[in-house]
Amino acid sequence: MMPTSLPTHPLARYLLHLADDQLVMGHRNSEWTGLGPILEEDIAFSSIAQDQVGHSLAFYEILHQRYGLDNPDQTAFNRPENQMLSSWLVEQPIGDYAFSLVRHWCYDQAVALRYESLSQIQDPALHALATKLRGEVKYHTFHAHTWMKSLLHGSEESRLRMLSALKEVWPLALGLFESWPGETDLMEEVGTTGQGWYPGEQKLQMQWQARALESMASWGVDVEASGLQRMEPVLGGRQGYHSEYLAPLLEEMTAVFRLDPQAEW
Amino acid sequence: MYGGGYVPAGAEELKAPAENPELLAQFEERIARGEKIEPRDWMPAAYRKQLIRMIEQHAHSEIIGALPEGTWITRAPGFRRKLALMAKVQDEVGHAQLLYSAAETLGKSREDMLNDLINGKSKYSNVFNYPAETWADVAVIGFLIDAAAIVNQVANSKGSYGPYCRALERICYEESFHLKQGHSVFVWLATGTSMQREMLQSALNRWWEPIMHFFGPSDTMSQHTETLMRWKVKMASNDVMRQQFLNMYVPKIWELGLSLPDPALRKDESTGQWLFTEPNWDTFFQVINGNGPCNRERLAVRKVAEERGAWVRAALRRADARYATPLA
Numbered sequence: 001m002m003p004t005s006l007p008t009h010p011l012a013r014y015l016l017h018l019a020d021d022q023l024v025m026g027h028r029n030s031e032w033t034g035l036g037p038i039l040e041e042d043i044a045f046s047s048i049a050q051d052q053v054g055h056s057l058a059f060y061e062i063l064h065q066r067y068g069l070d071n072p073d074q075t076a077f078n079r080p081e082n083q084m085l086s087s088w089l090v091e092q093p094i095g096d097y098a099f100s101l102v103r104h105w106c107y108d109q110a111v112a113l114r115y116e117s118l119s120q121i122q123d124p125a126l127h128a129l130a131t132k133l134r135g136e137v138k139y140h141t142f143h144a145h146t147w148m149k150s151l152l153h154g155s156e157e158s159r160l161r162m163l164s165a166l167k168e169v170w171p172l173a174l175g176l177f178e179s180w181p182g183e184t185d186l187m188e189e190v191g192t193t194g195q196g197w198y199p200g201e202q203k204l205q206m207q208w209q210a211r212a213l214e215s216m217a218s219w220g221v222d223v224e225a226s227g228l229q230r231m232e233p234v235l236g237g238r239q240g241y242h243s244e245y246l247a248p249l250l251e252e253m254t255a256v257f258r259l260d261p262q263a264e265w
Numbered sequence: 266m267y268g269g270g271y272v273p274a275g276a277e278e279l280k281a282p283a284e285n286p287e288l289l290a291q292f293e294e295r296i297a298r299g300e301k302i303e304p305r306d307w308m309p310a311a312y313r314k315q316l317i318r319m320i321e322q323h324a325h326s327e328i329i330g331a332l333p334e335g336t337w338i339t340r341a342p343g344f345r346r347k348l349a350l351m352a353k354v355q356d357e358v359g360h361a362q363l364l365y366s367a368a369e370t371l372g373k374s375r376e377d378m379l380n381d382l383i384n385g386k387s388k389y390s391n392v393f394n395y396p397a398e399t400w401a402d403v404a405v406i407g408f409l410i411d412a413a414a415i416v417n418q419v420a421n422s423k424g425s426y427g428p429y430c431r432a433l434e435r436i437c438y439e440e441s442f443h444l445k446q447g448h449s450v451f452v453w454l455a456t457g458t459s460m461q462r463e464m465l466q467s468a469l470n471r472w473w474e475p476i477m478h479f480f481g482p483s484d485t486m487s488q489h490t491e492t493l494m495r496w497k498v499k500m501a502s503n504d505v506m507r508q509q510f511l512n513m514y515v516p517k518i519w520e521l522g523l524s525l526p527d528p529a530l531r532k533d534e535s536t537g538q539w540l541f542t543e544p545n546w547d548t549f550f551q552v553i554n555g556n557g558p559c560n561r562e563r564l565a566v567r568k569v570a571e572e573r574g575a576w577v578r579a580a581l582r583r584a585d586a587r588y589a590t591p592l593a
Contacts, residue, residue, distance in 0.1 A: 030338045033354050034331040035566070037574025038581075039362045046355035050348060057344045073343040097577055154580025161576060256400045257342040263458050265342035265400075265450075 006083055006240070010182030011189070012067040014198070017085035017180065017238055018114065019059035023076055024246070025090040025107060026052030027253055029100070037097050044143055048104065051136050058129055077257040081247050085180075087237040089172040091246045098158075098165035101151070105144035106173035110208050112137045117198055120191035127192070145215065152219045163221065166228065174233030177205035284309045296497050301427035304370035315498050316426050317371045318387070324364035325382045325389035327357045329563050333397035334406055342400065349446045350403065356439045363436065367428040383568050391549065392475045394557030401461075401468035404454055407447020409472065409514060413479045415440050416510050425497035455521040469518070470526045477544040478552075480507040511539040 007013050029049035036042030060072035069075050089107060094100045115137055118130035151158040179201050191197025199207075213223050223229070236242065257265065288307050295302065302308055331354050338354060341347040365375040381387040392410055397403065415437060422433035454465040481503040484490055493499040512532070518525060529542045552560065 027339060030351050033335040033338055033351070034328065034358065035570040035573075037570075037577035039328070039358055039365070041577075042358045043355055043362065046351060046358070050351050050355070053344070053348055053351070057348075077343060096573060151577065151580055155576075155583055157576050158580035252339050255340045259342075260458060260460060263461060264453060265346055265457075265461075 006085070007063070007067050007069065008182075009067055010186040012063060012069075013085070013180065013182050014186055015059045015063055016069075017087075019056045019063065019076075020084050020086040021056075021090050021107075021176075022052045022059070022111075023056035024084075024086040024249065026050070026054075026056065027249065028090060028092075028094055029104070031094050032100065041097070041147075045100070045104075048108075048140050048143070051140070055133050055136075058133070062126070062129075073257070074261070077254045078261050081242055081250055082240040084242065084246060084250070085238055085240065086242070086246065087172075087176050087178070088234045088243045089169070089176055091237070091243050091249060092172065093245060095168075096161070096165075098151070098161040099168060101144065101147055102162065102165040102169045103173070104140070105148050106169055106212065107176070108137055108140040108144055109211060110173070110176045110204070112141055113204055113207055113211075117191075117204070120193055120197035122190065122192055122197075148215070149219055152221065163226070166216075166221075166226065167231075170228045171231045171234050174205065174231065175235050175237060177201040177208070178233065178235045178238040180238040293495065296425045296495070300425075301430060302425050303427045309496075311492075312496055312498065313371050315493060316429065317368055317373050319498065320364055320368040320371070320429055321373065321378045321381070322388050322390070324361045324368060324378065325387060326393065327361035327364065329382075329389045329393045329567065331357045331361075332563055332566055333393060333395075333559075334403060337397060337400060337403045340400065341403075346450065349449075353407065353443050353446050356443065360432075360436050360439070363432040364429075367426075367432045370428045379571060383564060383571060385555065385564065388553065390479070391552050391557065392479055393563060394552050394560045395472070395475050396559055398471070399464050399468060400450075401454055401464040402472070404447060404450040404465060405468045405472045407443060408451040409447070409476055409518075410479070411440055411443045411447055412514055413476060413506075413510050415444065416506050416513075417480070420500040420506065423497075424500050452521065455523060466523055469523055473526050474544050474548070477507070477541070478546075478549045480504075480510070482546050482549065508539055511541070512537075515539070 007016060026049040029045045029052065032042060032045040032049075034042065036045060056076065057072055060069070060075050063069040064071050064075065070078075089103060092099075092103070112134065115130050115134040119127060119134055121127050121130065148162070151162050153159070183200055186198045187196050187200045189196060189198060213228075216226075217223055289309060292302070292307060292309065292312075302312075334350065334354050334357075338347065338350050341350045365378060368378060369375060378387065382389065397406065418433050418437050418440065422430050422437060424430055424433075451465065454461045456462075483504050484502045490499065511530075515525065515530065515532075527542045529540060532539050551557070555561070
């Protein structure tokens with residue numbers, strides 16, 4: 001059975017967008033398997049992809065148990081495109097390594113912030129889960145930072161490629177922080193600190209941007225001249241409107257599953 | 266996976282300068298005593314050459330083997346299968362990393378090895394020149410090709426070259442999980458709907474000949490083979506390994522009510538040996554020489570990956586580049 005509509009409960013909708021982002025991002029990152037620029041990166045992207053798909057599974061499981069969504073396999077592998085809440089950033093093809101690396105850096109820093117805030121939720125199960133997942137994402141951001149720095153400092157060519165990828169990724173990355181219905185309700189939920197645990201998308205974006213720009217400046221990127229701060233976000237994903245790339249991705253991902261959705265594989 | 270199906274060099278290719286007879290005798294005594302040879306130890310040139318060739322082929326087989334299975338990661342049905350396949354193929358790429366390092370201890374760089382893969386100078390296991398057409402191919406590769414590779418690798422892990430043996434021990438340990446993964450997909454398809462069962466039977470029919478080819482043709486007991494066995498480079502004959510494989514896995518396939526496309530296949534209970542129709546060895550050599558269904562595609566994909574990643578490797582090689590430490 002497919003869910004006929006998106007969850008109305010604000011927390012459920014938020015968890016669904018986290019889950020969908022992680023699933024689609026993990027799927028994309030797994031496409032580097034066998035194709036990385038060096039074996040070590042092949043292996044690293046595969047590890048990160050496994051974490052991400054694993055995280056999506058953990059969220060789908062909670063959505064299934066608490067909010068009446070279908071089981072994780074059905075929710076992930078048997079849902080129409082317009083009920084997916086993934087961002088445009090994660091849907092984009094892997095492109096060249098510079099694009100995938102910059103996306104990974106932007107994306108995992110945003111995930112780290114979301115998990116930081118989620119780990120202040122009062123709900124014990126979600127608190128424990130967010131705390132555990134934060135520990136894993138820490139390695140993703142280590143990895144991304146290390147490579148961003150190396151390639152921004154590597155050669156003239158690598159620096160130019162990275163700068164050009166940054167400009168390509170940035171507006172898509174801003175779209176991670178699209179506002180969504182139920183956002184203000186979720187902001188009112190009190191967390192373990194006695195204040196709201198979820199700061200809202202605008203505030204998350206400001207925190208994310210401050211961290212990202214600070215790192216870039218430390219790597220010698222002229223942030224002002226790059227024009228990043230004047231870019232507009234690419235929106236739509238959190239409302240179920242997607243780029244041209246999601247439908248073929250879902251078609252591929254569900255190709256075997258759909259041969260017989262009731263069969264056990 | 267994915268070792269095995271090793272393509273040996275001709276005796277001519279391994280002709281080495283005459284070795285110091287005293288050193289050669291000491292070397293052979295060490296091996297006879299069961300000692301391991303380590304990178305800085307003296308070794309005959311032919312031993313070094315043969316090992317580089319063998320380990321390099323094994324490493325190439327791991328990265329090329331990741332391609333047919335890798336294409337199914339994005340299509341694996343359901344979380345359990347998707348996560349397991351991602352981890353499995355990642356292991357294989359990790360094995361390549363271990364094996365290239367082991368081969369580097371003998372004096373050939375990873376870069377040279379990868380260049381020789383792309384320019385066709387060095388080989389990889391023939392079995393990866395066949396397409397993985399359906400999800401059931403993932404089951405057959407994961408279960409039976411990995412099983413065949415384990416037979417080969419367990420034998421080789423008792424060889425004489427220390428770094429290769431140690432890499433193989435770790436690889437075999439991980440392979441045993443791959444075998445479970447492959448077996449699980451295999452059994453679920455075999456016991457699933459009629460569509461799933463047909464899918465599996467058809468994959469099995471397609472893969473049987475490549476599997477029979479996997480261990481290579483019957484060994485001719487040449488002086489060359491004899492030397493390699495004495496040096497513990499080659500640990501078991503192709504026929505012995507093929508028999509071991511058939512003995513362990515044919516009953517498991519038959520138990521599930523599946524068939525194999527060889528009417529002559531049976532165990533001769535009086536000798537304990539399996540009888541089978543000899544696979545077409547012309548096909549085998551055709552595929553080795555680049556004319557299999559996927560040889561060109563596999564190398565082309567690898568070549569594109571190498572070319573597209575060249576700027577990354579060049580940037581890392583810069584002597585004046587600052588070393589970036591992770592932000593702890």
